[in-house]
Amino acid sequence: MATDDLMTRALEALGDDGPLSVEAIHRLADLADLPETMTIAEVADLLDISPHTLRYYERAGLVEVARDGNGHRVYDAEAVRRLVFLTRMRLSGMPMRDLQHYISLVDAGGHTVPERLDVLVEHRDTIRRRIRELTLSLTAVEYKIATYGGSTGPDVQALGTTTGTDRTALLDEPLRRALPAE
Amino acid sequence: MATDDLMTRALEALGDDGPLSVEAIHRLADLADLPETMTIAEVADLLDISPHTLRYYERAGLVEVARDGNGHRVYDAEAVRRLVFLTRMRLSGMPMRDLQHYISLVDAGGHTVPERLDVLVEHRDTIRRRIRELTLSLTAVEYKIATYGGSTGPDVQALGTTTGTDRTALLDEPLRRALPAE
DNA sequence: TTTTGCGTTCGAGCGCGCTCGAAGTCCTAG
DNA sequence: CTAGGACTTCGAGCGCGCTCGAACGCAAAA
Numbered sequence: 001m002a003t004d005d006l007m008t009r010a011l012e013a014l015g016d017d018g019p020l021s022v023e024a025i026h027r028l029a030d031l032a033d034l035p036e037t038m039t040i041a042e043v044a045d046l047l048d049i050s051p052h053t054l055r056y057y058e059r060a061g062l063v064e065v066a067r068d069g070n071g072h073r074v075y076d077a078e079a080v081r082r083l084v085f086l087t088r089m090r091l092s093g094m095p096m097r098d099l100q101h102y103i104s105l106v107d108a109g110g111h112t113v114p115e116r117l118d119v120l121v122e123h124r125d126t127i128r129r130r131i132r133e134l135t136l137s138l139t140a141v142e143y144k145i146a147t148y149g150g151s152t153g154p155d156v157q158a159l160g161t162t163t164g165t166d167r168t169a170l171l172d173e174p175l176r177r178a179l180p181a182e
Numbered sequence: 183m184a185t186d187d188l189m190t191r192a193l194e195a196l197g198d199d200g201p202l203s204v205e206a207i208h209r210l211a212d213l214a215d216l217p218e219t220m221t222i223a224e225v226a227d228l229l230d231i232s233p234h235t236l237r238y239y240e241r242a243g244l245v246e247v248a249r250d251g252n253g254h255r256v257y258d259a260e261a262v263r264r265l266v267f268l269t270r271m272r273l274s275g276m277p278m279r280d281l282q283h284y285i286s287l288v289d290a291g292g293h294t295v296p297e298r299l300d301v302l303v304e305h306r307d308t309i310r311r312r313i314r315e316l317t318l319s320l321t322a323v324e325y326k327i328a329t330y331g332g333s334t335g336p337d338v339q340a341l342g343t344t345t346g347t348d349r350t351a352l353l354d355e356p357l358r359r360a361l362p363a364e
Numbered sequence: 365t366t367t368t369g370c371g372t373t374c375g376a377g378c379g380c381g382c383t384c385g386a387a388g389t390c391c392t393a394g
Numbered sequence: 395c396t397a398g399g400a401c402t403t404c405g406a407g408c409g410c411g412c413t414c415g416a417a418c419g420c421a422a423a424a
């Protein structure tokens with residue numbers, strides 16, 4: 001049930017639009033059939049990050065990667081899955097530090113599950129806060145665009161008198177109006 | 183009408199919750215009655231940034247601030263409004279560079295309005311993309327929390343076999359399931 | 365055989381957005 | 395008269411997350 005909720009939300013998130021989401025879908029769909037092993041270039045390509053970054057993550061202790069006869073990295077499916085996770089977390093704004101902490105918990109064994117949950121829950125809340133902030137900003141920017149663009153429209157009235165020079169340019173009335181006091 | 187939409191969305195954004203939004207409301211409400219002039223400490227307080235940062239923004243050419251007899255900064259209402267805008271933009275992730283560009287357009291006069299609109303529209307799209315990304319990440323994290331936490335629940339079945347060691351710890355099946363291949 | 369290309373390690377460097385410290389000025393309270 | 399505190403300028407430093415370059419190794423293609 002909770003699961004259904006999540007699925008629904010995920011689908012909603014993709015609802016309208018664009019190339020970015022399509023890529024995302026592909027990435028995720030491909031997770032189903034990962035090759036046994038991959039080269040650094042392949043993984044970099046899959047995750048859309050540079051080989052440099054992959055080496056950096058390894059140096060940072062986020063993942064261990066075996067070498068072949070030539071000393072080249074060989075990423076097995078588990079390493080790739082971990083990197084998918086790490087990349088997603090980075091993208092969602094989790095700092096390297098926290099990721100290192102989390103990974104150290106994972107590597108420490110199953111008894112750290114509760115602590116891992118704490119980390120995840122905290123991060124979840126951080127993401128939620130961020131989304132709220134961005135939604136607010138988005139509203140402000142959209143309002144500004146609307147009042148700028150529709151100079152002929154009725155919205156302009158809402159801004160009050162214009163002083164000839166660019167007083168409306170940075171005006172922040174939008175949210176003052178959009179958000180009733182309290 | 184478009185305006186009503188925006189108001190609605192803004193209110194929705196505040197719907198559930200917390201202290202952060204409450205602060206936001208206060209900040210915005212206060213915009214209505216700004217004092218004629220303010221000191222750096224007052225502005226810093228209002229915007230919840232440090233005096234250091236305010237000086238930095240000035241050095242960066244984002245705002246001009248007059249001095250009093252003692253060489254102390256005196257922020258007039260317009261400067262404060264601009265700083266409110268700037269702070270909001272920074273919070274929403276607009277880089278200093280873009281802000282500098284935007285401000286240079288504002289200072290260049292009214293004929294740059296179309297170009298300013300371009301900047302705003304682009305930033306709006308950036309924010310939207312970011313929100314989508316975060317929403318996706320949020321779903322993933324929530325799913326992981328759900329499957330971790332409800333170890334006794336039915337959700338665990340969805341994860342497939344556990345291999346004793348921590349294979350599920352970083353498993354990314356959530357989105358593979360949540361997002362049908364397409 | 366030489367070149368091309370993909371990989372390796374190591375350490376340094378960079379871009380961003382602050383953040384801080386030093387040294388000085390000025391006003392006010394005790 | 396002195397001490398405290400809030401301010402000034404200036405330049406340096408920092409934390410983050412990469413990003414890059416140098417010098418090298420190996421292997422398949424020309």
